[in-house]
Amino acid sequence: xxxxxxxxxxxxxxxxxxxxxxxxxxxxxxxxxxxxxxxxxxxxxxxxxxxxxxxxxxxxxxxxxxxxxxxxxxxxxxxxxxxxxxxxxxxxxxxxxxxxxxxxxxxxxxxxxxxxxxxxxxxxxxxxxxxxxxxxxxxxxxxxxxxxxxxxxxxxxxxxxxxxxxxxxxxxxxxxxxxxxxxxxxxxxxxxxxxxxxxxxxxxxxxxxxxxxxxxxxxxxxxxxxxxxxxxxxxxxxxxxxxxxxxxxxxxxxxxxxxxxxxxxxxxxxxxxxxxxxxxxxxxxxxxxxxxxxxxxxxxxxxxxxxxxxxxxxxxxxxxxxxxxxxxxxxxxxxxxxxx
Amino acid sequence: xxxxxxxxxxxxxxxxxxxxxxxxxxxxxxxxxxxxxxxxxxxxxxxxxxxxxxxxxxxxxxxxxxxxxxxxxxxxxxxxxxxxxxxxxxxxxxxxxxxxxxxxxxxxxxxxxxxxxxxxxxxxxxxxxxxxxxxxxxxxxxxxxxxxxxxxxxxxxxxxxxxxxxxxxxxxxxxxxxxxxxxxxxxxxxxxxxxxxxxxxxxxxxxxxxxxxxxxxxxxxxxxxxxxxxxxxxxxxxxxxxxxxxxxxxxxxxxxxxxxxxxxxxxxxxxxxxxxxxxxxxxxxxxxxxxxxxxxxxxxxxxxxxxxxxxxxxxxxxxxxxxxxxxxxxxxxxxxxxxx
Numbered sequence: 130x131x132x133x134x135x136x137x138x139x140x141x142x143x144x145x146x147x148x149x150x151x152x153x154x155x156x157x158x159x160x161x162x163x164x165x166x167x168x169x170x171x172x173x174x175x176x177x178x179x180x181x182x183x184x185x186x187x188x189x190x191x192x193x194x195x196x197x198x199x200x201x202x203x204x205x206x207x208x209x210x211x212x213x214x215x216x217x218x219x220x221x222x223x224x225x226x227x228x229x230x231x232x233x234x235x236x237x238x239x240x241x242x243x244x245x246x247x248x249x250x251x252x253x254x255x256x257x258x259x260x261x262x263x264x265x266x267x268x269x270x271x272x273x274x275x276x277x278x279x280x281x282x283x284x285x286x287x288x289x290x291x292x293x294x295x296x297x298x299x300x301x302x303x304x305x306x307x308x309x310x311x312x313x314x315x316x317x318x319x320x321x322x323x324x325x326x327x328x329x330x331x332x333x334x335x336x337x338x339x340x341x342x343x344x345x346x347x348x349x350x351x352x353x354x355x356x357x358x359x360x361x362x363x364x365x366x367x368x369x370x371x372x373x374x375x376x377x378x379x380x381x382x383x384x385x386x387x388x389x390x391x392x393x394x395x396x397x398x399x400x401x402x403x404x405x406x407x408x409x410x411x412x413x414x415x416x417x418x419x420x421x422x423x424x425x426x427x428x429x430x431x432x433x434x435x436x437x438x439x440x441x442x443x444x445x446x447x448x449x450x451x452x453x454x455x456x457x458x459x460x461x462x463x464x465x466x467x468x469x
Numbered sequence: 470x471x472x473x474x475x476x477x478x479x480x481x482x483x484x485x486x487x488x489x490x491x492x493x494x495x496x497x498x499x500x501x502x503x504x505x506x507x508x509x510x511x512x513x514x515x516x517x518x519x520x521x522x523x524x525x526x527x528x529x530x531x532x533x534x535x536x537x538x539x540x541x542x543x544x545x546x547x548x549x550x551x552x553x554x555x556x557x558x559x560x561x562x563x564x565x566x567x568x569x570x571x572x573x574x575x576x577x578x579x580x581x582x583x584x585x586x587x588x589x590x591x592x593x594x595x596x597x598x599x600x601x602x603x604x605x606x607x608x609x610x611x612x613x614x615x616x617x618x619x620x621x622x623x624x625x626x627x628x629x630x631x632x633x634x635x636x637x638x639x640x641x642x643x644x645x646x647x648x649x650x651x652x653x654x655x656x657x658x659x660x661x662x663x664x665x666x667x668x669x670x671x672x673x674x675x676x677x678x679x680x681x682x683x684x685x686x687x688x689x690x691x692x693x694x695x696x697x698x699x700x701x702x703x704x705x706x707x708x709x710x711x712x713x714x715x716x717x718x719x720x721x722x723x724x725x726x727x728x729x730x731x732x733x734x735x736x737x738x739x740x741x742x743x744x745x746x747x748x749x750x751x752x753x754x755x756x757x758x759x760x761x762x763x764x765x766x767x768x769x770x771x772x773x774x775x776x777x778x779x780x781x782x783x784x785x786x787x788x789x790x791x792x793x794x795x796x797x798x799x800x801x802x803x804x805x806x807x808x809x
Contacts, residue, residue, distance in 0.1 A: 273692055274676040334675060336614040339684045339728030348675050352613055384724065388679030 142372025153450035305357035321372025478759035482712025493790035645697035661712025
């Protein structure tokens with residue numbers, strides 16, 4: 130049977146939530162990844178060093194409870210109008226590696242987000258000084274949904290120019306324009322790609338019956354956009370690496386009338402990626418995409434461990450805890466090798 | 470109090486369904502309209518004269534049961550690969566005024582639709598000979614959702630050219646390209662506009678939380694497309710008239726995991742249109758749009774009755790029977806004058 134061995138990956142963008150949901154979803158990521166960048170849009174959000182430490186403690190307690198060893202959560206804080214510039218240093222000392230910026234109202238738990246990018250220039254300055262990475266949900270709220278990411282790119286370019294030593298990640302890019310913008314900018318600017326945006330177009334959401342389980346922000350775009358994302362993922366360009374944006378919502382919250390945005394990819398992350406790269410004849414590009422480029426951009430050592438996968442059909446479960454995983458009920462051509 | 474009197478309208482595209490749903494939804498249309506063109510995508514569909522007669526009987530029985538007098542259903546049949554050319558004459562004699570063509574699989578109950586438009590040229594020929602109107606759901610299945618209507622326009626142009634005496638209606642246009650195509654074609658080609666497509670863009674479906682209650686086929690498009698639809702509705706050009714495509718689905722079928730396509734506008738039809746035309750300063754264009762252009766295109770006499778509306782806030786109910794109406798919970802500036 131065909132097998133694949135790759136360096137243990139990092140997921141550079143994941144939502145673990147809190148409480149019972151955290152305990153339910155974190156193990157899927159922790160069993161596949163050595164590290165994951167944990168988003169701070171909890172309720173309340175992670176704004177201070179003490180909140181960051183408490184959240185990391187909660188994650189580590191959940192790891193213990195689930196008998197998970199050797200997983201490292203990479204901690205983040207929210208870059209918001211409420212962010213205290215003096216807190217940046219303490220956040221760094223507490224172990225933060227990045228701050229996440231949400232424009233106001235752009236996605237789940239972002240009502241406290243940024244409206245005026247210039248108003249928090251001192252925060253970016255402090256982050257640049259501390260060597261912290263700025264992760265951005267790059268959409269302009271209020272703009273027509275298909276144009277929101279494109280509309281943000283001028284701000285990205287301005288930030289890149291005004292803070293030439295600040296590392297910035299345009300998170301979960303969904304458009305060809307975003308890919309082109311990232312390519313055009315200096316090495317300080319990178320871009321995460323999700324699993325689901327490599328699979329989906331807007332048609333998967335609205336093209337047949339309405340499907341809430343593939344609805345996310347930014348929404349999946351045109352076939353030509355997905356093509357550009359695939360090209361970027363397969364390109365071997367270190368600016369593009371995995372950040373799954375795995376975002377669990379309970380079935381009740383995903384299905385109507387709630388219609389929450391987010392796709393829960395953690396349970397299928399590696400099999401879905403391997404299947405996709407394999408089908409495109411790009412398996413040779415996968416390891417760098419999931420295990421090298423992200424770590425290098427974050428200035429982290431590459432993981433030592435290796436994982437093995439076998440080319441053997443695996444049907445994705447219909448439900449994982451309270452959440453429907455991406456590709457539920459579908460059959461993938463690869464799975465993790467059973468451990469004895 | 471400001472009032473408005475207008476000639477009793479016709480809804481040139483409505484879905485009444487069958488059985489209990491018919492009894493629940495038909496009265497909303499029948500109380501506002503003198504006539505409505507009833508779509509034939511029932512289960513099973515209306516293909517023959519006897520099926521058409523039976524469906525009309527069912528509608529008329531429902532009218533009687535609901536104490537509705539003076540409402541005339543304009544009957545249609547499905548133009549499908551299964552359509553018998555010899556049946557066209559009998560359909561006409563049974564009272565059909567139009568045939569409705571669905572491309573295969575393009576919307577609710579269209580699995581039996583047309584794949585090869587040329588294969589049923591004898592049917593169009595027979596319809597042209599009988600003076601029947603061809604109503605088309607103008608989308609090409611399989612094409613990316615936002616491009617489906619545009620992709621159909623070459624077929625529309627071909628049909629217009631090959632059957633110069635056949636009256637064709639491009640139903641529920643959603644794009645500027647469709648409006649432009651209809652404008653460019655001879656007088657035999659007209660276009661219905663729905664209430665909801667004059668209100669919605671894709672953002673209403675996917676721009677915030679996912680909203681299944683405004684999800685329909687064809688899906689609402691870009692702001693520039695809606696602008697073109699509004700211009701067409703306000704233009705006074707007789708090629709553009711009301712066909713609401715009011716399409717009820719139970720809450721269970723609209724909400725997930727079903728996600729059925731269709732917006733139920735019948736309960737709010739006239740107040741929603743008056744409010745919209747009023748807000749755009751185009752009340753003077755409303756009567757022709759709802760009560761004249763459609764009747765003229767169908768060769769029907771104008772309705773004699775008049776309806777009065779008052780400029781007084783009206784909050785749309787949250788539910789009508791088992792179906793959520795369009796704009797539920799919203800407040801409109803106009804309502805029908807109470808009858809004593």
